[in-house]
Amino acid sequence: MKNNHKAMGSKSLFIVLIFLSVFLVQCTKPTTIGGDLVNASELNFGSTDTLPIKVTTIKSTDSLRSFIYSSLPFALSRYYLGQLEDPVFGLNTAEIIAQYGPYPGTYASTFAGATVDSVVLTLILDSSGFYGDNAAMQSLAVARLSDPLRLDTSFYTFQDFATEPGLVGEMTNFVPNLSKRMLVITPDSSVIDTNSAYLRIPLDNSLGQEILAYDSLDFAEVNNFAEKFRGIKIYSSTSSPSMMAVKLDATYSEIDIYYHTATEDSLVFPIHALSGYSATDRQTQDYTGSFVEPYIGSENDSLFFMQSMGGLNLEVNLPDLSSLGNIIVNKAILEFTLESLSFDDTLVYKGLSQVILKDTSNAFVLDVSQVLNIGGGLPVFGGKPKIVVRDGEAREVVQMNISSLMQEVYYGNVSNKVFVKPTLEISQLGRFVIQGFTGDKKWQPKLYLNYTNQN
Template sequence: MKKLLPLFAILACAIVTIFSCTKIVNTEIGGDLLPPIDGVNTKEMFLTISTKNIKDTITKVGYGIPNALGYVNDGIFGKTTASINLELKPASYPVVFPVSKDSLFIDSVVLVLSYSGVWGDTTQQLGMRVYKIKNNDPSVDVLRADTTYDTNYETPRGDELTENFAEASVDIRKLNDSIYPRNEAAINQLRIRLDKSYGLELLKNYDTTSTGAYHNDSLFERTFKGYQIVPSQKGNALVRINILDTNTKLAIYYNYLKRDTAGGVRDTVVKYFNTNQYSNRTGSSNNIKHDRNGTDIPKFLPANNDKSDSLLFVDANPGIYTRLLMDSLSGLSNRIIHRAEIIMEQVPGNPVEDGWLTPPALFLTPISYGGDSTPRFALPYDVTISNGVIVNQATFGCYPLKKTDPVTQQSIYYYSFDVSRYVQNVISRGDSTFPLILYAPSNDFVYLTESSIYTAYTGTSSGPLNTPAIGRVRLGGGNHSAHRMRLHIVYSDIQ
């Protein structure tokens, strides 16, 4: 028995050694592809990242991407008001009606917007009003078809056009219902009835004479500057509107006395004014305003003198962007990098509010050391570009994922950006460790390299990474106590 004791002791020590040194790597993405961390051949480390909120931005929104419309009151990010300014025109000129003006009678006039989704609380109705864009100077084109406007661009407001000059209520839950207006079977339409007096104006006040608004496109533009669609502070959602879709139009429903018929026989018809990017081109803009008062954001913006912020606020452009510094990389000795990932975790708030105000897709891009306003470019080695479009957003880590928060037991979102090749080249070849910008772009481009004159689209071939203003996330910064942003590296020493 005494002879067996040393054998048992040796076996016990071996078992303890195996279980204490071997560990399955806990990466956020792709852990099953990596070797286990055994403490000898494969190891891991976590490096500190310095994080700062930098700036609340504006952006440009063209009519070729979805526009945001609505109102949100968010306890974490504040109030957002998104309005749309829009030109609508006849398909051709001159604009003719089947009979003379005195035989035309208005039924209704409806502004129709193509609906393609919602972000926010769908149980609350939105309030909308429609106005003319004021015609201060007929020679000035307020919405140019060849111009993409900033989100802070203002158009002059003219007379209200909403039916009975009262706020129209929009039930978001019914926007994808099938409807059957005159001579049409439709779906995904946000319809706002305008006042009949405006319909009468369209039927009675204009003509096709050589100076009339219905004669040609230039005369039409001198008279009709477009429409403002403005939400009230009601509801809690932003809807996506497709400006160029055929569902976006002004529908003029009218009837007329048919010629050469006895008994006053009438016919009912509809005439449309539409958007157009080819002949008789139309312009648009998406005016988006943020009010951050009443939130924690003013504690961090304008940027303070702290080296690192504990909370980072990122919302879809036009929104806040942040800066990350990984200075600790420069002191690492050469080694084999199996995976390097920047792990970012949501700091949860009200679980109900977090449930319908979901996070955006994020993008991580280096800048030169010239400052935060220097051009952004693709992260070397880890971003893949094909034909001017970035094609690996998913594997790079742009999209949010879900997990259970060990602190609150709530479901939270997180991101894991794969920077493995970049880190390998920093420590092996001495490449620069650039400051990184973290933001949620909509229709944005970055340069191919630090010195390139060519750019790549941050979105996909099917559209932008985010709809403007739709998506927000509060992340833990590099010094947050429970949700610290960190650089996780799985590596092996070079023998």
């Protein structure tokens, strides 16, 4: 039996060796992987940067939400405040409209016998968000709202709310001290350094006296309190070359009512913004008489302009690619070159951190949505200023990868009209002046296209 097994094993090994030799001979014949699909010799690679594009500076028509009501309400990271007189873009205005109230259920008793000593609105400043000349003089006014801010509603930056006649407070002709930090002395005499710059605006004592006279039910329920005290509007009463930034949700960003009773002195009743209450930042632009005004709506002009706060955007009409034949888009880069005006100070009036592309429905274009979905992030798309050197000249440009978009435009699946907008339209100020279709052609708005022609 052993000999038979040995013979069978030798026979099997012989058959395997014959099979392998045939297989190896067949594998020595060269084969082009995918050659049965596309003949590589028939592929033609091309590139161009001369396809015409149309660019226009337009006023944004977006409705930018500044407060979103939900089970977890959304509020802004910072609220802008001021009348910024920009040497290029004209007047940019931001007003804070906010409800204030006690933490729900915190105060269930009345303040019988309380006498108000003073009322102070404290605004915690966001020094990193200030824009323009931080040393500029400011003047602020505070008015009481007559329109209610509904607690179950989202708000937009274009919305305004009526106020009662007169003011409940003001602070005039001051320069914000961004190096001064608020120190808080607690009831046990310990000191808390908030590490935050601040403003303290005196309000009318009558407002505090009214609030302390509310019924205990008003302090127990947010809706009850908001019905009686509808909130305030904080706005700049004069223009300046600066815009302030405020953190409404910061600790100690509140209205403090200081009072005493017959038995106790130095008492304080704080009411807060955004603690179950609504707030919005109204942002508007006025281009009347400004440098930018004649350029708005002008197609393929010598300069183009962009800004945040729902201001100016770019409308771009991308080219028709049908003249290139049957193509696959390998790479498409849309480029704009930033321009410096002789009378403008870009160190004071800083540029945008990043721009993005949206379609006619205000949705992200395909290249943006793709990188967000796969986790590549917006750096893959581009849109941030960077230095480029051409023919020994260095310029700052913004480049956006729109390869997928251009393929869809070629197929006719999407519109060739897109809009260039700031990534952070509400919560970060900035603006661009962009070279138009004059001057050196290598810095004019351009679409760089690499493609494969399958004809």
